[in-house]
Amino acid sequence: MELCSFLTLDSFIKDPLTHDFMRKALLMSSLVAAVCGFLSSYLTLKGWALMGDAVSHSVMPGVVVAYALGLPFSLGAFIFGVGSVALIGFIKQKSRVKEDTVIGLVFTGFFALGIVLVSKIKSNIDLHSILFGSPLGISLSDVKQTIFISLLVVILLSIFRKDLMLYCFDPRHAKTVGINVFFLHYLLLTCLSLAAVVGLQSVGIILVVAMLITPGATAYLLTDKFDNMTVISVLSAIISSLIGIYVSFWFDLETGGSIVLAQTFIFLFAFLFAPRYGIFKLKKLFNDYK
Amino acid sequence: METINYQNFRIEAENICVDYNGKVALYDANLRLKPGQICGLVGMNGAGKTTFFNALTGFVNISKGKIRINGESVRSAQKDQTIAYVPQNEGIDSQFPISVWDVVMMGRYGSMNIFRSPRESDVQAVKDAIERVDLTDHLSTPIGNLSGGQRKRTFLARAIAQRASILLLDEPFSGVDIRTEKLISELFIQFKNEGKTILLSTHDMIHVREFCDLVLLINKTVVAYGETSEVFTPENITTTFGGISPDSLFGPES
Structure with missing residues (x-):
């Protein structure tokens, strides 16, 4: 893939679209980004970044076992994702070890189990694609699964959008007015596990947590309205995915890493120049200039 | 407008205990409040004030005892929107x-x-x-x-x-400006006339004398409970605050 000096923006965008695998990758990654971006606003506001990291790493053995048994990998991932959270809660309650330590040791334990299983179970599992994602090599059955899970998560989040916002903001009030907080807690965890599963196809297990927290953090710097935050989060996630895939196509870079780097750059931009919360406060600079 | 029977109890808490993983936060606590009553909840940090609120709203489960809200369970009080909780400013993001x-x-x-x-x-x-x-x-x-x-x-x-007909307020006067303080006290009088029941925790002893018909002094359990004029004595307050004289808490009595 040679980068010609007369490459125009037009062909920069259009050329990759002539490849079937690129069209599929762009579409699927956008979908995955939208789902993770949607969830991201809740996770960043709830302070669940570490939890997101834990769940996304813990799904590893689930994916491996499911592949080995010929089951949908989302099922295995889901069981281990929720299982890890239950285990974290249990150990925290029954021991004097602090929560962040418990989270760290549980997810690394699960992750290690996954790696050991991959080396033991003889199958065609590609460790590299699990760890680093393979948006350019998504199979048809994976496409179906991804679409199904994505729709499920989007529908769940849409229905319980306001309840989840209340749960993140003031769970005590939610409980006081008879809203089922226990259900909302596990709903959010379920969505987290499912989003981790679809996210790992794009960027892999190691980086999927970025899909779950960076868009939300970026949006949080740009607005004071929850609905806007969700929209900005989703948009920034989708744009990052598109940029990441294009850049990796033209410059022959690792796709997952490129997507996450694009997200990080967008975050840094918001961090520096966000109108109200950025370091340089663009709005203020503009007003001073006037 | 629903008619309010001022003789029935809004809140009845009998010998309630709350523990977090075996650590006792509150034990054998009792409280009975009727419509139109304002009760002050006074105690040190960690004396179980917030735990008491949490038990009444059902945010934590009680390990022993009984809570009745309008004669019914906490669960049906939640369904009926009976209780409102106003958090302290530090308690919200x-x-x-x-x-x-x-x-x-x-x-x-x-x-x-x-x-x-x-x-x-x-x-x-x-x-x-x-x-x-x-x-x-x-x-x-x-x-x-x-x-x-x-x-x-x-x-x-x-x-x-x-x-809601029951208001639980955690430190309603901490960190507020004079205007807000005045507005809140006016609202309290209105709420009282509307027959609402109010339970508020506070560090400010002057507010207790000003607004509260009743006072509940707690230190993991009830130290004293009753009419403010009878119960809110220097001796009881000293006991509640573990031997610290009330003078050092809210200045010499005027």
């Missing part, structure tokens, strides 16, 4: 991207459909509540841009919009 209007609307969630889409009556209730706390100019202000007093009033408005 003030950087949460949410406006005054949206916070107050959360007072209506419990009586809305599953999508929490506001009906005309919900919108009206929210408008009225915001007007009563004098925040009409700040409808769409994010709570992060409010002063401590304005934020406190926002959560009071949420309780008003909920139309």
Whole structure:
């Protein structure tokens, strides 16, 4: 893939679209980004970044076992994702070890189990694609699964959008007015596990947590309205995915890493120049200039 | 307007105990409040004030004892929107991207459909509540841009919009400006006349004398409970605060 000096923006965008695998990758990654971006606003506001990291790493053995048994990998991932959270809660309650330590040791334990299983179970599992994602090599059955899970998560989040916002903001009030907080807690965890599963196809297990927290953090710097935050989060996630895939196509870079780097750059931009919360406060600079 | 029977108890807590993983936070606590009564909840940090609130709202489970709200279980009180909880300012994430209007609307969630889409009556209730706390100019202000007093009033408005008959207020006067303090005390008188029952925790002894018909002194359990004039004595307060003289807490008596 040679980068010609007369490459125009037009062909920069259009050329990759002539490849079937690129069209599929762009579409699927956008979908995955939208789902993770949607969830991201809740996770960043709830302070669940570490939890997101834990769940996304813990799904590893689930994916491996499911592949080995010929089951949908989302099922295995889901069981281990929720299982890890239950285990974290249990150990925290029954021991004097602090929560962040418990989270760290549980997810690394699960992750290690996954790696050991991959080396033991003889199958065609590609460790590299699990760890680093393979948006350019998504199979048809994976496409179906991804679409199904994505729709499920989007529908769940849409229905319980306001309840989840209340749960993140003031769970005590939610409980006081008879809203089922226990259900909302596990709903959010379920969505987290499912989003981790679809996210790992794009960027892999190691980086999927970025899909779950960076868009939300970026949006949080740009607005004071929850609905806007969700929209900005989703948009920034989708744009990052598109940029990441294009850049990796033209410059022959690792796709997952490129997507996450694009997200990080967008975050840094918001961090520096966000109108109200950025370091340089663009709005203020503009007003001073006037 | 529903008729209020002033003889029935709104809150009945009998010998309630709460423990967190074996660590006792509150034991053998009793409380009975009728409509139109304002009760002060006084105790040190860690004496179990917030735990008491949490038990009444059902946010934590009691390990022993019985709680009746309007003669029914806590669960049905939740369903009926009977209790409103007004958190202390430190208890909320003030950087949460949410406006005054949206916070107050959360007072209506419990009586809305599953999508929490506001009906005309919900919108009206929210408008009225915001007007009563004098925040009409700040409808769409994010709570992060409010002063401590304005934020406190926002959560009071949420309780008003909920139309709860029992209000639990955690440190309603801490960190608020004089204007808010005055507005809250006026609201208390209105609530009392409307027959609402109020339980408020406070560090400020002067407020107890000013507003509270009854006072509940706690230190993991009830130290003293009764009419403020009878129970709120220097001796009882000293016991509640573990031997510290009340003078050092709220100045010499005037």
